[in-house]
Structures are given as C-alpha cells and as structure tokens.
Amino acid sequence: MDIEETFQVDNEDLSTKFKDLQRRLHPDKFANKSPVEKEYSEQQSSLINKAYTTLQKPLDRGVYLLEQNKVYLEEDETIAEPEFLLSMMEINEEIESSNDEVSLMELDKENKLRIESIISSLKDAFEKRELKNAKKLLIELRYIMNIDNKISDKIRHLF
Structure with missing residues (x-):
C-alpha cells in the first residue's frame, strides 16, 4: 500500500x-x-x-504490526487482570439491563472514549516499540470492541 x-x-x-x-x-x-x-x-x-x-481497523492493524515483529496474538488470548475483567463484566451487565435509548447512548459514548484512549495508548506503545504493552492493549481493545458491538446490536434491536 x-x-x-x-x-x-x-x-x-x-x-x-x-x-x-x-x-x-x-x-x-x-x-x-x-x-x-x-x-x-x-x-x-x-x-x-x-x-x-x-x-x-485499529485492532487488525495492530495485530498485523505485532506479527511483523514476530509477536503473535492468539484468538483466545485473554487478560489476567481481575480489575479489567471485572469492569468488562460490569459493563456487559449494564448493557443487558439497559432498555432505553438514553442509557444505551450513554454507554456507547463512554465506550467510544475507552476505544479512543486505548488507540492513543497503542500509538504510543508502537512508537516506543513496547510490543508487550501493545499486545496487552490489543487484547483490551478486542474486549472493548466486543462491547461496542453488543451496544450497537442492542440499540438496533430495541429501536
């Protein structure tokens, strides 16, 4: 390209x-x-x-850049940080319990900010060649993108 x-x-x-x-x-x-x-x-x-x-796509681009540096991200690779996993569970519960447009839009807005923050951190990690950190951030981004899809799906189905 x-x-x-x-x-x-x-x-x-x-x-x-x-x-x-x-x-x-x-x-x-x-x-x-x-x-x-x-x-x-x-x-x-x-x-x-x-x-x-x-x-x-930032997630795909990041995975590609890792692979170019012989660092591989497995499809089923997860994060071992309990705090992060707990926050993801809480957000998923919020999505499940939200049944109105206002609360879903607020969750969507918050999640978009999370995505922007991780993308910014990824940019820094790749610039500094901190590939281990970039890999961790890409795993987090995968979780956050999954949440983004759940929010979008729920909005589409309710409205």
Whole structure:
C-alpha cells in the first residue's frame, strides 16, 4: 500500500492509495488480456482489498504490526487482570439491563472514549516499540470492541 509501517494511519491517504491501486490492477482492466495477466490482476486486487481492510481497523492493524515483529496474538488470548475483567463484566451487565435509548447512548459514548484512549495508548506503545504493552492493549481493545458491538446490536434491536 506504500504507506509507512506505523500504527498511526492517515485514513484519507490510505483510501487514496487503495483507490489508485485498484484503478490500476482491477480485474476488469484485464478482461482482454492473457489468462496469466488476468490471474495476476485478480490475485493482486484481492491482496490490495485485504491490506486495505486490515489497515483501516485499529485492532487488525495492530495485530498485523505485532506479527511483523514476530509477536503473535492468539484468538483466545485473554487478560489476567481481575480489575479489567471485572469492569468488562460490569459493563456487559449494564448493557443487558439497559432498555432505553438514553442509557444505551450513554454507554456507547463512554465506550467510544475507552476505544479512543486505548488507540492513543497503542500509538504510543508502537512508537516506543513496547510490543508487550501493545499486545496487552490489543487484547483490551478486542474486549472493548466486543462491547461496542453488543451496544450497537442492542440499540438496533430495541429501536
């Protein structure tokens, strides 16, 4: 994608580069070319889509950056900090018990602030090459994003 390998990504620049690459390599441009060129175009277009999707999302981007540094985050990896886990349980209970738009919107607002805070901390951790801390923060972000999805689902189902 020809962007700097950092956690902080300029989404506008990323989008521009994605569109430019897709414009040049999209399979439709190779409809009248040889089978080898068509296949190459399809493969490259698929890779570009995957890269763009990965880089757009902070969680996926962070996992990718860890992997580039030979640090791996397992799908079922959790946090051992009781305080954090307790706070996640409490937030989940609040979501379950909330049945009005005002309280759900407030939970959503609070959760968005948590996401912003973790993303800011991740930016710092990656800049300082504190990969162990970045991994811990990504696990926390995964929990918080799960909560974000639960809130959104509940809002959609109630309203």
